[in-house]
Amino acid sequence: MNETTKANLLGLTQPQLESFFESIGEKRFRAGQVMKWIHHFGVDDFDAMSNIGKALREKLKACAEIRGPEVVTQDISGDGTRKWVVRVTSGSCVETVYIPQAGRGTLCVSSQAGCSLDCSFCSTGKQGFNSDLSAAEIIGQVWIANKSFGTVPGKIDRAITNVVMMGMGEPLMNFDNAVAAMQIMMDDLGYGISKRKVTLSTSGVAPMIDELGKIIDVSLALSLHAPNDELRNRLVPVNRKYPLAQVLDACRRYISRLGEKRVLTVEYTLLKDVNDQPEHAAQMVELLRDVPCKINLIPFNPFPHSGYERPSNNAIRRFQDLLHKAGHNVTVRTTRGEDIDAACGQLVGQVMDRTRRSERYIAVRRIGDEAAPSSGAADRT
Numbered sequence: 001m002n003e004t005t006k007a008n009l010l011g012l013t014q015p016q017l018e019s020f021f022e023s024i025g026e027k028r029f030r031a032g033q034v035m036k037w038i039h040h041f042g043v044d045d046f047d048a049m050s051n052i053g054k055a056l057r058e059k060l061k062a063c064a065e066i067r068g069p070e071v072v073t074q075d076i077s078g079d080g081t082r083k084w085v086v087r088v089t090s091g092s093c094v095e096t097v098y099i100p101q102a103g104r105g106t107l108c109v110s111s112q113a114g115c116s117l118d119c120s121f122c123s124t125g126k127q128g129f130n131s132d133l134s135a136a137e138i139i140g141q142v143w144i145a146n147k148s149f150g151t152v153p154g155k156i157d158r159a160i161t162n163v164v165m166m167g168m169g170e171p172l173m174n175f176d177n178a179v180a181a182m183q184i185m186m187d188d189l190g191y192g193i194s195k196r197k198v199t200l201s202t203s204g205v206a207p208m209i210d211e212l213g214k215i216i217d218v219s220l221a222l223s224l225h226a227p228n229d230e231l232r233n234r235l236v237p238v239n240r241k242y243p244l245a246q247v248l249d250a251c252r253r254y255i256s257r258l259g260e261k262r263v264l265t266v267e268y269t270l271l272k273d274v275n276d277q278p279e280h281a282a283q284m285v286e287l288l289r290d291v292p293c294k295i296n297l298i299p300f301n302p303f304p305h306s307g308y309e310r311p312s313n314n315a316i317r318r319f320q321d322l323l324h325k326a327g328h329n330v331t332v333r334t335t336r337g338e339d340i341d342a343a344c345g346q347l348v349g350q351v352m353d354r355t356r357r358s359e360r361y362i363a364v365r366r367i368g369d370e371a372a373p374s375s376g377a378a379d380r381t
């Protein structure tokens with residue numbers, strides 16, 4: 001077998017790994033041993049697996065591998081935030097961000113190189129779409145980050161307490177791989193992260209929210225961004241296919257299945273003069289009246305030529321107060337890792353766009369630049 005036909009064990013869930021061992025004529029319990037080596041100890045070399053006999057190690061070397069995405073860069077911000085750029089099989093690069101906070105550490109993981117859903121304020125969307133990440137490439141981001149905290153044999157590192165699928169891409173558009181990766185995150189043989197602390201964020205692919213509820217019970221975040229269909233159709237185009245009523249119904253069903261007082265996280269990116277007015281807050285209160293939720297406001301993180309601005313601190317506070325007075329639990333997300341461009345919506349990676357959307361975006365930018373010459377250009381005339 002050559003390199004490319006070897007089975008990559010990194011992205012296999014426990015049942016999948018058990019089937020793999022069975023398929024090569026070995027006992028299923030080997031799956032547990034190998035998973036611990038891979039995920040607890042960060043091992044990628046079968047020879048390091050000391051509780052596995054030499055004959056089986058040789059057999060594994062011939063037919064399998066443990067291969068994460070290639071790390072292109074790793075940056076550490078002044079505030080402790082870390083960012084990795086990793087290259088995936090398709091040749092594109094995606095980003096992973098680790099955010100340390102008092103008592104916890106959250107890893108923000110990418111699920112696709114680019115995104116086909118084209119939300120108007122998202123730099124990932126503006127880059128078009130290249131490829132789905134494999135399960136190994138998704139869990140590989142956790143594997144790489146975990147290793148960077150100096151995992152030592154005999155000690156499971158607990159630097160990563162939470163994982164959010166809020167990096168590049170729409171996880172529900174890469175369903176099977178995102179689910180497999182989340183199953184490994186929660187498995188005690190993987191990273192042992194509680195189901196409450198693994199969060200899938202979606203822009204609202206309603207039918208897949210129902211599918212998700214049939215097989216997994218992770219926390220769910222909905223990227224709302226607008227309290228009515230007219231505005232949401234413009235900001236989050238997938239809303240034209242799955243309008244608000246349909247998406248919120250699916251979210252309600254998902255949350256009610258979880259029971260145990262769990263709630264939906266509603267994310268709302270605040271865009272100056274677009275969705276940050278008191279009337280939007282009032283509509284949001286009405287819309288979420290019977291949705292058990294907590295609201296997370298994300299002040300827009302600018303990127304070049306986005307056409308949007310971040311609201312003033314006063315406008316953000318006013319919006320938060322209005323929701324709060326209506327009885328909502330509302331937090332405002334603080335920007336972390338600004339010095340390494342690690343903020344939400346600023347993740348750029350390096351997407352080899354197959355949709356040609358990025359070309360159109362660049363063309364529009366050029367036309368915009370020509371229509372509004374800078375003062376420097378005017379000075380030269």
Ligand code: SAH
Nearest residue numbers: 122166169170201202203223267300301345
């Ligand atoms: N595709 C998924 C997950 C990735 S985006 C989703 O849309 O939910 C993660 C979050 O960042 C989403 O809530 C998204 O709307 C938000 N976001 C995107 N661009 C942003 C920007 N420029 N500023 C602030 N938040 C942004």
Ligand code: SF4
Nearest residue numbers: 115118119122125203
């Ligand atoms: Fe895709 Fe999410 Fe960005 Fe929308 S906000 S374009 S769904 S990554």
